[in-house]
Amino acid sequence: MGLGGTAKKLQKVAEMAEDVYARLNDLRDQIHAMRETVDETKDRVDTLETESAEQRAILEAIAEEQGIDVETVTATAHIKEAEADETAGAGDADAADAPTDADATDADATDAGTADPEPADEA
Numbered sequence: 001m002g003l004g005g006t007a008k009k010l011q012k013v014a015e016m017a018e019d020v021y022a023r024l025n026d027l028r029d030q031i032h033a034m035r036e037t038v039d040e041t042k043d044r045v046d047t048l049e050t051e052s053a054e055q056r057a058i059l060e061a062i063a064e065e066q067g068i069d070v071e072t073v074t075a076t077a078h079i080k081e082a083e084a085d086e087t088a089g090a091g092d093a094d095a096a097d098a099p100t101d102a103d104a105t106d107a108d109a110t111d112a113g114t115a116d117p118e119p120a121d122e123a
Helices: 003-066 070-093 101-112
Strands: none
Touching (some): 003 070
16 A cells, blocks of 8 residues: 555544544533533522521421421321322223223113113123
C-alpha cells in the first residue's frame, strides 16, 4: 500500500477523532446542564419540605386547639390509602369476576320477576 492509502486512512482517523471530540463536548454540555437542573430541583424540594413542615406544625396546633387527635386521623388516612391500593391492585385480577351493568340489569329483572323463564344451566 502506498503513501496515498496511508494518508486516506490517517485522514479518516482524524475525522473520526474530530467527531468523537465534538460528541464529547456535547455530552459535557448536557451533563453540565443536567447538574444545574438537579441542583435547582434539590433547592425546590428542600424549600417544599420546609414549607410542608411549617404547614404541618400549624395544622397540628389548630387540631390540638380543636381537640382533634392528629395521630388517629393520620392513621385512618393511611389505612384508607392502603385499602384503596389493595382494591386497585386486586381490581386487575378480579376484573373478570366483577359484575357489569348488564349483570346488574339482569339481577334487577330477576328481583322484579321479569327475568327470562329459561332455567340456568347448572354445572
